[in-house]
Amino acid sequence: MQQEYAQRREQLMARIGKGTAVFRSAPMAVMHNDVEYNFRQDSDFFYLTGFNEPQAVVVLAPHHEEHKFVLFVQPKDPERETWTGYRVGVEAAKERFGADEVYPIAELDEKLPQYLEKADRIYYQLGRDRPFNDTILKHWQRLMRSYPKRGTGPTAIEDPAPTLHSLRQIKSPAELELMRTAAAISVDAHNRAREFTQPGRYEYEVQAEMEHTFRLRGGMGPAYPSIVASGANACVLHYTENERQMQDGELLLIDAGCAYDYYNADITRTFPVGGKFTPEQKTLYEIVLKAQLEAIAQVHPGNPYGQIHDTAVRVIVEGLMELGLLQGDIEEIIKEEKYKPFYMHRTGHWLGLDVHDVGVYQHGETPHNLEPGQVLTVEPGIYIAPDIKPVEGQPEVDPRWRGIGIRIEDDVLVTSAGHEVLTAGVPKAIEEIER
Ligand code: GLY
Ligand code: MN
Numbered sequence: 001m002q003q004e005y006a007q008r009r010e011q012l013m014a015r016i017g018k019g020t021a022v023f024r025s026a027p028m029a030v031m032h033n034d035v036e037y038n039f040r041q042d043s044d045f046f047y048l049t050g051f052n053e054p055q056a057v058v059v060l061a062p063h064h065e066e067h068k069f070v071l072f073v074q075p076k077d078p079e080r081e082t083w084t085g086y087r088v089g090v091e092a093a094k095e096r097f098g099a100d101e102v103y104p105i106a107e108l109d110e111k112l113p114q115y116l117e118k119a120d121r122i123y124y125q126l127g128r129d130r131p132f133n134d135t136i137l138k139h140w141q142r143l144m145r146s147y148p149k150r151g152t153g154p155t156a157i158e159d160p161a162p163t164l165h166s167l168r169q170i171k172s173p174a175e176l177e178l179m180r181t182a183a184a185i186s187v188d189a190h191n192r193a194r195e196f197t198q199p200g201r202y203e204y205e206v207q208a209e210m211e212h213t214f215r216l217r218g219g220m221g222p223a224y225p226s227i228v229a230s231g232a233n234a235c236v237l238h239y240t241e242n243e244r245q246m247q248d249g250e251l252l253l254i255d256a257g258c259a260y261d262y263y264n265a266d267i268t269r270t271f272p273v274g275g276k277f278t279p280e281q282k283t284l285y286e287i288v289l290k291a292q293l294e295a296i297a298q299v300h301p302g303n304p305y306g307q308i309h310d311t312a313v314r315v316i317v318e319g320l321m322e323l324g325l326l327q328g329d330i331e332e333i334i335k336e337e338k339y340k341p342f343y344m345h346r347t348g349h350w351l352g353l354d355v356h357d358v359g360v361y362q363h364g365e366t367p368h369n370l371e372p373g374q375v376l377t378v379e380p381g382i383y384i385a386p387d388i389k390p391v392e393g394q395p396e397v398d399p400r401w402r403g404i405g406i407r408i409e410d411d412v413l414v415t416s417a418g419h420e421v422l423t424a425g426v427p428k429a430i431e432e433i434e435r
C-alpha cells in the first residue's frame with residue numbers, strides 16, 4: 001500500500017510542477033463537552049499519505065532537491081499518549097510513511113518557508129480551515145515581501161482540488177478492493193435487516209442489527225447515520241431518529257452502508273414490513289425500480305453523467321402521469337420540474353473515500369462523461385408525504401397514495417464494458433422481497 005500512496009503523490013506532484021502543495025489533517029470534532037468523536041482523517045490527506053492522526057500537515061514540494069514529501073506530526077509523548085492514544089511520532093513516521101523529512105508539528109512555522117520560497121505557487125484549499133488559512137496567508141505574505149529581493153516565491157494560491165480530485169475520482173484496483181469489501185458487508189447487513197424486520201419491531205432494532213454486522217465484519221462502522229424509516233418517515237430524506245415501532249402494511253426504507261478502511265458503501269432498499277406490498281405501494285415501487293434499472297443501464301463509459309438523472313426523472317414522471325398524479329405535457333413537467341414534490345433530489349453522487357465523494361459532475365455547460373474506474377450511486381425515489389403539496393395546476397393527491405416513500409440505491413462501478421453493480425447482492429425485485 002505504501003507504494004500506492006507514493007504513486008498518488010507522484011501523480012499529484014507531476015501536475016503541480018514548480019508549486020508546493022500543503023494539506024492539513026482533519027480537525028477533532030466535539031461530541032459533547034470535552035469528549036470527542038473518534039478521529040477520522042481528512043480524505044485528501046489520507047489519500048496522499050495513509051496517515052491517520054490529527055495535528056498533522058503534509059507538504060509536497062516536487063521542485064525541492066531533497067525533501068519532496070514532508071510530514072509534520074505530533075511527537076511521541078508517553079504521558080499524553082496514556083490519555084489520548086498512540087502516536088506514530090517523528091522517527092517512525094519517516095520509516096512507516098516514506099517521508100523524506102518529518103518534523104514535530106510545533107516546528108511548522110519555522111520549517112515551512114523553505115518549502116515555499118522557491119515554489120511558483122502554493123496549492124492549498126482556502127476556505128475549509130480558518131485558523132490554518134491564516135497560517136498559510138501569513139507565510140505567503142512574508143514571502144511576497146521578500147519576492148523583489150530574491151526573485152522567487154509563490155505568486156498565487158491555487159486550489160489543488162480540481163487536480164487531486166480528478167485523481168481520486170478514478171479508483172485504483174486497491175481502492176476497488178476496499179470498496180467491494182465495504183459493499184459486501186453492507187449487502188449482508190441489508191439482507192440480515194430484511195430477514196429481521198417484522199411488524200412490532202422498532203426501527204432502532206433494525207439499525208442495531210445492521211451496525212452490528214458492520215463492526216463484526218471489520219468495518220469502521222456506519223459510513224453515514226443509518227436511516228431506518230418506516231411508513232411516512234420514509235418521506236423525510238434524512239430521517240435518522242429511528243425510534244418508531246413498525247406496523248404491518250407499511251414499507252420500511254433503509255439507507256445504510258458501512259465504511260471499510262476509509263471506503264464507503266451507500267445502499268437503500270425499501271420493502272414491506274409485513275412481507276406483502278399493498279397495491280398502491282407496489283405500483284409506486286415498480287416505477288422506482290424501473291427508473292433505477294433504466295438509469296443504471298445508462299452507466300457506460302462516454303455517457304454524460306447527467307443522463308442517469310434525466311433517465312430516472314423521465315421514468316418517474318411517466319409513471320406518475322399514468323397514475324394521474326401529474327398531468328399535462330410531459331416535456332413541460334420535466335423542464336419546469338413539476339415532479340419535484342414527489343422527487344426532490346438528484347439520482348446519485350460519486351462514492352469513495354467520502355460518501356458524497358469529490359469530483360465534478362459537469363464542466364460549465366459541458367457534460368462530464370463517465371470513465372472506467374469511477375464509482376457512483378444510482379438512487380431514484382418517489383416520496384408522497386402525508387401533506388404533499390403539488391405545484392400549482394397539478395391535481396391534489398388522493399389520500400391512498402400519501403405516506404409512502406420509496407428509494408432504491410445501488411453502488412455502480414463504471415467498467416470499460418459498461419458497468420458493474422457492486423451492491424447487487426441485496427434483492428430488489430418484488431418477487432424476491434415479498435414473503
Ligand atoms: N445516504 C446518503 C445518500 O444516499 O446520499
Ligand atoms: Mn444512501
Ligand code: MN
Nearest residue numbers: 266377379409
Ligand atoms: Mn447516496
